[in-house]
Amino acid sequence: MIFLQMALYCEARPILQHEAFHAMPPVGRFQRWQTEDMMLTLSGTGQAEAATCAAVTCAMHHPTASDLFVVLGTCAALEGKAEKGRLYRARSIEDLGSGRVFYPDLVLDLGLPEAGLLSGYQELKSQKERVWYRDGRDLPALYDMESAAACAAAGHFFGPHQIVVLRIPSDSGDDAGLVTPERISDMIGQQMDTLDSVFQRLKAFSELLGQESAQVMEEDPAFLEQTEAALRCSASMSLRFRQLVRYACSAGIAYREILERYVQEGLLPVPGRKEGKDLLAQFEKELTR
Numbered sequence: 316m317i318f319l320q321m322a323l324y325c326e327a328r329p330i331l332q333h334e335a336f337h338a339m340p341p342v343g344r345f346q347r348w349q350t351e352d353m354m355l356t357l358s359g360t361g362q363a364e365a366a367t368c369a370a371v372t373c374a375m376h377h378p379t380a381s382d383l384f385v386v387l388g389t390c391a392a393l394e395g396k397a398e399k400g401r402l403y404r405a406r407s408i409e410d411l412g413s414g415r416v417f418y419p420d421l422v423l424d425l426g427l428p429e430a431g432l433l434s435g436y437q438e439l440k441s442q443k444e445r446v447w448y449r450d451g452r453d454l455p456a457l458y459d460m461e462s463a464a465a466c467a468a469a470g471h472f473f474g475p476h477q478i479v480v481l482r483i484p485s486d487s488g489d490d491a492g493l494v495t496p497e498r499i500s501d502m503i504g505q506q507m508d509t510l511d512s513v514f515q516r517l518k519a520f521s522e523l524l525g526q527e528s529a530q531v532m533e534e535d536p537a538f539l540e541q542t543e544a545a546l547r548c549s550a551s552m553s554l555r556f557r558q559l560v561r562y563a564c565s566a567g568i569a570y571r572e573i574l575e576r577y578v579q580e581g582l583l584p585v586p587g588r589k590e591g592k593d594l595l596a597q598f599e600k601e602l603t604r
Contacts, residue, residue, distance in 0.1 A: 316382045317353045317517055318372055322360045322461055325496035326388045329504035330355065333511075342371055352518055358461065362412075362436050365461035369468035378477075380561055381525030383517055384469040385479045387510075389499055390432070390459040391439045392484035397455035399487075402506045402513075403430040405480035406454060410463035411435035417466040418603040419478040422566045423520045425513050430455040432482060434463035457482050471551070474558030475603050476565050477524070479517065524565065542574055545584035547591040556595060563602055573601055 321327045324346070330336075336348035336355060345368050346357045354376070358368035369384070378384070392399060404427040408417040411433055431454045439458045462480050469478055483502055486494045503510075539560065543553050563570035577583040577594065585591045 316376070316378075317385055317514070317521065318376070318378065318382060319353055319355045319385045319387060320358055320365070320368060320372070320465055321355065321386075321388045322358050322365070323388065323496070323499065324357060325499045326503055327355055327357060328500045329507055330510070333507050342375065345371060352521075353514070358465070361460050362434070362464035366464035366468040369465045370471075373469060373472035378472045379525075380474075380477075380558075381521050382473070383477050383479060383521050383524075384465075384473045385481065385517065386462050386465050387481045388459070388461070388483070389485040389494075389502065390457045390482040392487050393433065393439075393456035393458050397430060397457055397484045399484045400502050400505065401428065401483065402509050403428055403455065403457065403482050403484070405430060405432040405457070405462065405482060408432045408434055408462045408466055408480060410467070415463070415467070417463060417470070417478075418475055419466065419480050420476045420562075422476050422562070423479075423516060425479075425516055427481070427509075427513065428455070430457045430482065432457045432459065432462055432480065434459055434461065436460065455484075457484055471555075474562045475599070476562035477558075481513070524561070538571070542583070545578075546595060547585055547588045548595075549588065552588075552591065552595055555599075559595075559599055559602055566602075568602055570598075570602065573598060 331348055334350055334353070336350050339347040339349050341347060344359065348355045356368055356372055358365045397403070404425055405419060406429040408419065409432070412435070433456065435458065438460070459482060466478055466480070483506060485499055485502055539557065543556060546552065546556065548556060560570055574583065582594055585594055
């Protein structure tokens with residue numbers, strides 16, 4: 316299943332008209348539609364709305380190792396290299412408030428140009444707010460108010476290889492008032508052929524993840540359990556660790572070499588859970604950098 320999250324109905328309208336979606340009962344304020352292999356949910360705009368919507372969706376539907384979480388919608392362009400109306404894949408998402416940087420899936424080739432994405436808590440209105448993102452100064456720079464929060468919430472249920480962020484620049488922030496809902500729908504509609512191709516690749520990737528997940532967990536369960544014990548994993552830490560292992564296997568990363576190096580350096584086993592959380596965060600950073 317692909318869990319597709321968008322902020323506005325005008326963004327979702329072309330997709331709803333193009334695919335055979337049927338309406339589902341809303342959950343609170345969150346409207347939902349579904350096909351056989353995709354669920355589209357409207358979050359509304361803003362970090363709180365995006366995080367709440369992602370958390371509610373994940374808690375209700377219990378994502379599996381083969382499911383994907385996709386954020387799609389319009390955004391602002393921070394500088395001239397970003398082409399308005401073009402579909403971009405976010406290579407990194409930086410939370411303007413916390414400074415945390417998210418690295419969604421880059422394993423699968425979607426055939427899209429990449430961009431760096433800065434995600435803040437208010438609309439981009441002035442040159443003063445145009446803070447440069449940390450990663451990839453050679454890439455177009457984009458700005459939105461939902462992606463970082465959605466990634467943070469979804470990250471409790473999905474591995475980094477299961478999260479994809481797609482954005483279409485509709486304005487430059489200071490001219491956002493000139494972009495009407497009709498114009499936004501038109502921009503998304505003009506990208507439907509490209510989105511069709513992206514969705515097909517994502518569905519094929521989802522099927523592959525299901526096969527790889529079973530293979531990975533059967534490969535060496537004793538080693539995984541031993542490592543979880545050495546990390547002093549809680550239930551949530553164990554889930555995160557196994558998501559990262561799946562990501563490493565999908566990306567062809569020799570994750571065991573990293574863990575064995577931790578043992579050689581005396582980092583594993585850890586003395587307590589706090590140190591285990593810190594080392595798990597370091598493990599994730601090494602896998603996704």
